[in-house]
Each structure stands twice: as C-alpha cells, then as structure tokens.
Amino acid sequence: MITAGRRNSKPIAESEIGAFASTFKPIATMSMSKSKTDEWVKIDLHIHTLDDPKDAVDFSAHQLLERARALGFRVLAITLHDALFDRKEVYADAAAMGILLIPAAEMRLEGADVIVLNVTSEEVAQLRNFDDLRRLRAQRGSSIFTIAPHPFYVLGGSIGARLFSEIDCFDAIELCHFHIGLFNPNWRAKRVARRFGLPLIATSDAHRLHAFGQHYTSIPMPRALTIENVFAAFRNGPLCLTSPACSLGDLLNAVYFVFLKHPFRVRRKIAASMRSKARAAPYW
Numbered sequence: 001m002i003t004a005g006r007r008n009s010k011p012i013a014e015s016e017i018g019a020f021a022s023t024f025k026p027i028a029t030m031s032m033s034k035s036k037t038d039e040w041v042k043i044d045l046h047i048h049t050l051d052d053p054k055d056a057v058d059f060s061a062h063q064l065l066e067r068a069r070a071l072g073f074r075v076l077a078i079t080l081h082d083a084l085f086d087r088k089e090v091y092a093d094a095a096a097m098g099i100l101l102i103p104a105a106e107m108r109l110e111g112a113d114v115i116v117l118n119v120t121s122e123e124v125a126q127l128r129n130f131d132d133l134r135r136l137r138a139q140r141g142s143s144i145f146t147i148a149p150h151p152f153y154v155l156g157g158s159i160g161a162r163l164f165s166e167i168d169c170f171d172a173i174e175l176c177h178f179h180i181g182l183f184n185p186n187w188r189a190k191r192v193a194r195r196f197g198l199p200l201i202a203t204s205d206a207h208r209l210h211a212f213g214q215h216y217t218s219i220p221m222p223r224a225l226t227i228e229n230v231f232a233a234f235r236n237g238p239l240c241l242t243s244p245a246c247s248l249g250d251l252l253n254a255v256y257f258v259f260l261k262h263p264f265r266v267r268r269k270i271a272a273s274m275r276s277k278a279r280a281a282p283y284w
Contacts, residue, residue, distance in 0.1 A: 046203035
C-alpha cells in the first residue's frame, strides 16, 4: 500500500486506483478505468498565465481551462506573482466547465515564495512578510491554505533552510515538478513534510501550456466539490501524487527555457511596458 499526505492518512490499496506516485519516489500514474478515475479529483494549485505581472507567459487563462477540461482536471489555482488572479469572467467560465478555480497568489515574502490559496486582493496587498502571513492565518483559520513551493531548489524564490523557522506559516510542502535521476531536491522536501506532519502537494508550476497536466495531486471525490472540502482533503488525506521524472529532452528544454527564452521574454515585456508608459506620459 502507498499513501501520501499526513502520517495518519488512511492506506489505499493499489488495486483500488492503479499505481500511485508515492512521496518516496514520484512516478507517473498508470492508466485507470473511467469508473476509477471518476472517483478521484485531479488538482493543480500552482499555475501561471499571461496575466502574470512579473512573468512572461504565452498562454491565457481560457487556454488553460480548455486544456484542463480536456485532461479531466476539476480544481485549479492560477498563482500570479504578487497579485491575485481576479478576472470574474474566468471564474464563471471555469464553473460552467465544472472546474473549481480557487483565488490564489504566489507571494514573494522576504525573498521567499509562498502560495496562498482562497484569499482576496485586499489580503494579498497586506502581505509583506511572514508575520503578516501569520496574522492572516490567525484571522482566517482553516479557510485559507498555504504551500511552500519548490522549497529547496537553488533558483528563484525558494525558501531553503529558512523553511524550518517559518514552518508554522505553511499547511503543505510542494513536490516540485522538476526532477530527474539523482537530481531531486524533493527528497529534502519529503523529509521536512514527514518531520512536521505536513502533506506533500504535487503541482506543475506551469509557465508553458504543454507543461500543464503531467504533475498534479488527486483527492477522493468529496460529496461536494468546494474549497472547504478540498482543503480538508489535503489536511486529512489520502492523497495521490503524480509527478513523473523529466526525460533528458525535458531537461534540456527546461534549461533552454529557464536560462535563455524566459529571461528574454521578461526583458522584452519590461521594455514594452516602459515604452507604453513613455507614450502615455503627458508632454509639458
């Protein structure tokens, strides 16, 4: 039997739902019959779209929804950098597709990224440091959910060893999508999760549309697909984590994207923004 999530998660027999990707060695989920997949909900809570104010992403929220529906996802979170995704028409379209879209943001607090789920624009604007996050968690209780994304990866806003001193700010630890062979900093994330009794959550952190759909977390279908029930499932388990290792081609493609293509896109986006502001500035 393989389980993921809190230590008291109820074990699930592999015969009930196929082969699981365990927290010890993430693997791809094997094919399942429709009757079995209907009993589980596919979830991705770390995704970026072209709405992101700080990232240069080339796919829209509606393109994401269409791909999510085609791949059978039922719960998503669009996690823009330091901003809440608040386009009401997208939330309405997601609901019409049978997809629960959770308001969320990926905040940079004191140099470290934090995913905050089920928050408002006003709450996001008040988050500047971990003490602010603690106050928000005290006010909101279990109605919000926080994840430490890619905690032990060198690049980006990974929290690193500071996770130990700020662990009370988190409900879960992310199982990062980027791993291959001996390169897998998720081992440290797994140890932290086990030590503090927190669940691991697999996500895609998708910045390209084709990257969405391979890495995700599944929960048993609740009686009602609500934010409250999704958070309760994460806290209580059981969870199914799907996070296949990168292929060599994926690795080379990711290196090209991270170090060349994406920085070029960001610089071009900044330059376009500066030109736009210059044209809009009044002449005296």
